Amino acid sequence: MSITLLIHEGSTAPYAPVTRMGGLPLAPAGTAWPVCATCSGHLQFIAQLVLEEARGTVAVFMCANDPGLCEEWSTTAGGNRAFLFPAGGLIPLPRPNGEAVLELGAVRGVERVEMPGQDYWDAAPAWAARAGRSTGEVLGQLGGNPYWLQNDETPDCPGCEQPMAFTAQLEEGPESRTAPNFGSGSAYVFTCEPCRRAAFGWQC
Ligand SMILES: [Zn+2]
Numbered sequence: 612m613s614i615t616l617l618i619h620e621g622s623t624a625p626y627a628p629v630t631r632m633g634g635l636p637l638a639p640a641g642t643a644w645p646v647c648a649t650c651s652g653h654l655q656f657i658a659q660l661v662l663e664e665a666r667g668t669v670a671v672f673m674c675a676n677d678p679g680l681c682e683e684w685s686t687t688a689g690g691n692r693a694f695l696f697p698a699g700g701l702i703p704l705p706r707p708n709g710e711a712v713l714e715l716g717a718v719r720g721v722e723r724v725e726m727p728g729q730d731y732w733d734a735a736p737a738w739a740a741r742a743g744r745s746t747g748e749v750l751g752q753l754g755g756n757p758y759w760l761q762n763d764e765t766p767d768c769p770g771c772e773q774p775m776a777f778t779a780q781l782e783e784g785p786e787s788r789t790a791p792n793f794g795s796g797s798a799y800v801f802t803c804e805p806c807r808r809a810a811f812g813w814q815c
């Protein structure tokens with residue numbers, strides 16, 4: 612068993628077709644920019660995860676219009692949205708009405724690093740010690756098991772009503788100034804590949 616850590620690897624282009632945090636979303640043609648179920652404002656694009664073996668590309672969005680007031684931590688309340696798009700054929704998602712959208716202050720490219728062990732919360736500091744870098748440069752993990760800060764909140768798929776598969780854990784990253792707002796906690800991404808659905812939430 613090993614843990615696949617996502618390590619901050621410097622900056623990348625806003626529309627790079629790679630796993631990254633920040634920048635701007637790629638999506639199938641005709642996709643509308645998602646809005647918040649509570650405030651109806653446009654969501655902020657947070658992360659893109661390119662799944663291996665062409666299983667798809669996950670795009671994560673979250674409301675940053677009224678921090679804390681739109682239940683943006685919830686996997687079901689609609690204050691965030693996650694999509695499981697196809698692996699290919701994605702284009703830059705047009706800005707809504709051509710208007711500006713809130714972007715994170717950095718576009719973080721990601722290096723995948725395999726660490727032996729079974730526990731993400733052990734693997735992150737072990738990597739930092741080995742690499743002589745900060746644990747803040749661990750941007751999360753891909754696959755494996757979620758490290759819950761609170762109770763297990765694995766959502767059921769709205770399509771098939773089965774528990775969704777844990778796909779990634781995300782962290783705020785090395786700098787609060789440019790970070791997504793997970794309340795200083797961790798975020799969790801889920802997918803149901805048969806139903807082509809994704810969900811997102813965070814805990815602190
Ligand atoms: Zn909102």
Ligand SMILES: [Zn+2]
Binds near residue numbers: 768769803805806808
């Ligand atoms: Zn499903």
